[in-house]
Structure formats: C-alpha cells, structure tokens
Amino acid sequence: xxxxxxxxxxxxxxxxxxxxxxxxxxxxxxxxxxxxxxxxxxxxxxxxxxxxxxxxxxxxxxxxxxxxxxxxxxxxxxxxxxxxxxxxxxxxxxxxxxxxxxxxxxxxxxxxxxxxxxxxxxxxxxxxxxxxxxxxxxxxxxxxxxxxxxxxxxxxxxxxxxxxxxxxxxxxxxxxxxxxxxxxxxxxxxxxxxxxxxxxxxxxxxxxxxxxxxxxxxxxxxxxxxxxxxxx
Amino acid sequence: xxxxxxxxxxxxxxxxxxxxxxxxxxxxxxxxxxxxxxxxxxxxxxxxxxxxxxxxxxxxxxxxxxxxxxxxxxxxxxxxxxxxxxxxxxxxxxxxxxxxxxxxxxxxxxxxxxxxxxxxxxxxxxxxxxxxxxxxxxxxxxxxxxxxxxxxxxxxxxxxxxxxxxxxxxxxxxxxxxxxxxxxxxxxxxxxxxxxxxxxxxxxxxxxxxxxxxxxxxxxxxxxxxxxxxxx
DNA sequence: TCGGGGCGTCAAGAGGGCGTCATCCAGGGT
DNA sequence: ACCCTGGATGACGCCCTCTTGACGCCCCGA
Numbered sequence: 001x002x003x004x005x006x007x008x009x010x011x012x013x014x015x016x017x018x019x020x021x022x023x024x025x026x027x028x029x030x031x032x033x034x035x036x037x038x039x040x041x042x043x044x045x046x047x048x049x050x051x052x053x054x055x056x057x058x059x060x061x062x063x064x065x066x067x068x069x070x071x072x073x074x075x076x077x078x079x080x081x082x083x084x085x086x087x088x089x090x091x092x093x094x095x096x097x098x099x100x101x102x103x104x105x106x107x108x109x110x111x112x113x114x115x116x117x118x119x120x121x122x123x124x125x126x127x128x129x130x131x132x133x134x135x136x137x138x139x140x141x142x143x144x145x146x147x148x149x150x151x152x153x154x155x156x157x158x159x160x161x162x163x164x165x166x167x168x169x170x171x172x173x174x175x176x177x178x179x180x181x182x183x184x185x186x187x188x189x190x191x192x193x194x195x196x197x198x199x200x201x202x203x204x205x206x207x208x209x210x211x212x213x214x215x216x217x218x219x220x221x222x223x224x225x226x227x228x229x230x231x232x
Numbered sequence: 233x234x235x236x237x238x239x240x241x242x243x244x245x246x247x248x249x250x251x252x253x254x255x256x257x258x259x260x261x262x263x264x265x266x267x268x269x270x271x272x273x274x275x276x277x278x279x280x281x282x283x284x285x286x287x288x289x290x291x292x293x294x295x296x297x298x299x300x301x302x303x304x305x306x307x308x309x310x311x312x313x314x315x316x317x318x319x320x321x322x323x324x325x326x327x328x329x330x331x332x333x334x335x336x337x338x339x340x341x342x343x344x345x346x347x348x349x350x351x352x353x354x355x356x357x358x359x360x361x362x363x364x365x366x367x368x369x370x371x372x373x374x375x376x377x378x379x380x381x382x383x384x385x386x387x388x389x390x391x392x393x394x395x396x397x398x399x400x401x402x403x404x405x406x407x408x409x410x411x412x413x414x415x416x417x418x419x420x421x422x423x424x425x426x427x428x429x430x431x432x433x434x435x436x437x438x439x440x441x442x443x444x445x446x447x448x449x450x451x452x453x454x455x456x457x458x459x460x461x462x463x464x
Numbered sequence: 465t466c467g468g469g470g471c472g473t474c475a476a477g478a479g480g481g482c483g484t485c486a487t488c489c490a491g492g493g494t
Numbered sequence: 495a496c497c498c499t500g501g502a503t504g505a506c507g508c509c510c511t512c513t514t515g516a517c518g519c520c521c522c523g524a
Contacts, residue, residue, distance in 0.1 A: 077355075196481085
C-alpha cells in the first residue's frame with residue numbers, strides 16, 4: 001500500500017537537534033515527517049494522523065517511554081522504533097516487552113536507523129491483506145483506496161478525514177459486518193468506543209454524499225445494535 | 233495462533249557453543265528449538281518445519297548471510313533476527329534491506345535477544361487475522377460467522393442482535409448441547425440465567441426465519457429440560 | 465384420568481437505537 | 495481580524511426490537 005517514499009513518520013523527541021536531524025534525513029528520502037515533543041502530543045498525533053511508523057525517544061519530559069508505548073499498543077499496531085541514550089539490557093527488554101518493535105541506542109548511525117525504519121515499514125506494509133483491489137466500484141460510486149479518492153458519476157467527491165476513515169474501514173471489510181466499537185476505536189481512538197452518535201452523524205453524511213437514495217442506502221447498511229456493513 | 237511458549241525457533245549458526253547457549257536458554261523459556269549449521273540446511277529446515285522465527289548468524293560456511301535471507305524472503309515472511317559479529321553500519325543496512333527483521337551484534341545479551349525474539353514473534357502472531365472462512369452450510373441455510381451473515385435460498389436473512397447472539401453460540405458449538413444457562417449467560421448476561429422464556433421466544437423466531445418447517449426443526453433442536461443443540 | 469411443568473406461539477407495550485437537522489466551537493487559511 | 499470548513503453535541507420523531515404476558519399443547523407422573 002503505502003510505498004516507502006510515501007510513508008509518514010512520527011518523530012517523538014524533546015531534543016530539537018535530534019528532531020531536526022531526523023527531519024532532514026527522512027524528508028530527503030521522501031518520507032513525510034511529523035513531530036511531537038512529548039508523550040501526550042505523541043499519542044494525540046498518532047490518533048490523528050495515523051503515521052506508518054513511530055520513532056520514539058524514551059526520555060520525554062512528561063511521561064515514561066513505556067507508558068507511551070502502552071498507550072499506543074492498546075489500540076494500534078503501528079511499528080514503534082525506540083531511540084534511547086540508555087543501552088542497558090534491562091531498558092531494552094522493558095521497552096520491547098511493552099510493545100516496541102525495535103530499539104536503537106544513541107548515538108546511532110543514521111544509515112542504520114533508516115534501514116531499521118525501512119524494515120519496520122516493509123513488515124507492516126505486507127499486512128494490508130485481502131489481495132484487495134485498490135479500486136472498488138459499486139455501480140453508484142467508486143472508491144480508490146490507494147489514492148484516497150471517491151468518484152461519483154465521474155466527478156470527484158470530497159470527503160473529510162473522518163468521513164474517509166469510516167468509509168475506508170468499511171470498504172476494507174466489504175461484505176463483513178463491522179462492529180460499532182471497532183469503527184469508533186479505529187477511526188476516533190480507544191476512548192470513543194461508546195460514542196455511537198458519531199457514527200450516525202457520519203454515516204448519514206456519507207450516504208448523503210454517495211448513495212443515490214440516501215434514505216434507502218444500498219451500500220452503506222446499518223445492522224441495528226451491531227454495526228455497519230459495506231456492500232457492493 | 234502460536235503462543236510464545238509454544239513457538240518454534242530455528243537457530244542457524246555454525247558455532248556449536250552459540251547454538252548450545254541459545255538452545256539452553258530458549259528451551260528453558262518454553263520455545264521449541266531446531267538448529268541448522270549452514271545456509272543450505274537452514275533453507276531446508278524452514279521449508280520443512282515452518283518455524284515461527286529464525287535466528288540467523290551471518291557467518292555461515294557455505295553461503296553469504298544475505299543470500300540466505302533472500303532465499304527465504306522469496307516465499308515466506310517468517311521473522312528473521314540476524315546475529316553477527318560485524319557491527320558495521322553497512323552490514324546492518326545490507327542485512328535489513330535484504331529482508332531481515334532485526335540485527336543483533338555479538339557479543340549480545342541473552343536478555344536482549346530474547347526480548348527482540350518475543351517482539352518478532354508477537355508481531356507476526358498478530359497478523360493471522362481473518363484466516364479461515366468460517367461458513368457453515370446446513371443445506372437449508374448458510375451461516376457466515378466472520379461476516380455475520382445468514383443466507384437462505386440465496387437471499388440474505390436479517391437477524392437482530394439477540395437472534396444472532398443465540399445462533400452464533402449454537403453454531404460455534406455445533407453438534408453439542410448448549411445448556412440454557414449458558415445461552416442466557418452468554419447472550420443476555422449473568423443476571424438472566426433463569427429467564428428461559430427468552431430462549432423459547434428467540435428459538436421460535438430463528439426457526440421461523442431459517443427452518444424449512446419451523447414446527448419441525450431439523451437444525452435448531454430442543455433438548456427438553458437441558459438446552460438446545462445445532463445440527464447440520 | 466387428571467394435573468403440572470416445560471415448551472411453542474402470538475400479541476402488545478415500552479424502550480432504545482437510529483436518522484435527521486440545527487447549533488456551537490475550534491483551527492486553519494486568507 | 496475574518497471567514498469557512500469540519501468536528502462535536504443536542505433535540506426530536508420514528509421505527510424496530512426486546513420484553514412481557516396470555517394461552518394452548520404435549521409429555522410425564524400421580
């Protein structure tokens with residue numbers, strides 16, 4: 001899916017010079033780079049921008065590194081590469097067992113970090129299973145999962161980030177029922193699992209934009225009490 | 233799938249003392265350990281025994297380490313952790329880009345290696361998501377457990393949340409008797425274990441929707457005084 | 465033969481979930 | 495500083511589903 005050169009990297013570090021060095025090197029290699037300078041911002045950034053990989057410094061000002069890892073692992077499997085000045089075996093074990101994917105000690109070689117980053121992205125990029133067609137056509141409208149575009153009667157339909165998040169999850173599970181909890185969890189984050197009202201609002205918006213008869217949906221179906229389902 | 237304590241590790245190294253140390257430590261932690269002392273044997277061993285993770289020394293007598301990695305990556309995504317005495321950045325990059333998942337330099341801490349191994353196994357254990365098609369066919373109707381769909385004579389039958397809860401539990405225990413108490417406990421909750429009237433109502437509804445002759449059920453059977461049973 | 469418990473069936477009321485619309489608020493761009 | 499988009503939240507009516515009650519049947523033992 002997301003090729004290396006299109007991958008988004010979240011860099012979490014409170015040392016400006018490290019952030020700067022990483023930003024320069026990563027950008028030069030075609031990665032999209034976003035940054036956070038503490039744990040709270042990191043959790044927020046992951047929930048909002050869904051990066052393809054996280055580079056996480058353990059020495060953050062506001063919370064312990066393993067807490068950040070734990071906060072992420074509760075609801076996402078995004079690869080996490082830990083950066084740390086501490087090379088103790090115990091630190092590595094703790095971080096890895098908390099859910100980190102790799103552990104690099106400072107000072108680190110940029111080449112090595114980049115290689116480990118490629119490895120992490122490659123691994124997680126394999127999973128988008130399904131052998132899925134990147135373009136799904138319902139007859140009423142088409143969804144291009146790779147390009148993140150939706151067309152209806154030839155014209156492109158603009159979707160907001162949240163609308164796309166809902167639609168993508170449903171389309172990737174086409175034919176299958178997706179539980180309300182899962183939608184809320186994956187699109188909004190782990191603390192929104194009970195806000196089913198959001199789903200009603202956004203499904204209504206998607207239907208209005210995509211369905212020929214929004215009040216009689218043929219593709220974005222509700223299974224009362226259970227969840228939603230996308231049918232072609 | 234394979235839990236940590238049941239995971240199989242292939243150790244590929246030509247130094248007997250390393251193999252011995254790994255075998256002892258891994259076995260002590262409940263891993264099943266198999267070994268290979270050169271690249272050819274390693275490729276053969278992976279094909280034959282399908283290990284959950286490979287620990288690969290780069291300094292093998294018969295072939296280059298990256299060749300081994302390449303030979304594996306052509307057809308399997310099994311996690312590969314490289315062990316190497318050479319800590320050059322270039323070596324790491326080469327191995328990782330060839331398809332390795334991690335790179336540990338000798339001498340290594342056993343704790344760290346074990347933690348990285350756990351991380352690698354954990355990652356790959358997550359992916360076998362929606363493996364098996366879970367479709368049950370009775371001849372009269374079919375149940376798709378993954379999609380939460382029921383079809384009868386080609387047409388989809390709509391079930392409510394509670395109806396589906398009852399049917400799913402029975403189907404997942406197909407052929408076995410499911411006690412009333414268990415059904416009520418699992419579908420309605422622990423405080424409903426005596427409300428057997430619910431079961432009568434819902435079994436009747438399911439039969440009406442699914443059975444060819446609802447009054448003569450062939451699949452959703454009552455065992456008077458005990459519970460219900462689903463038969464194909 | 466009679467009575468009771470378990471079961472199946474039907475029906476109706478109540479509550480909750482859903483769709484819809486309107487409003488408020490924050491953030492980003494001009 | 496302003497506007498404008500998009501997200502969050504509340505109000506409201508409708509429909510479906512769950513729940514509950516009533517009743518008849520069958521099987522069993524008394």
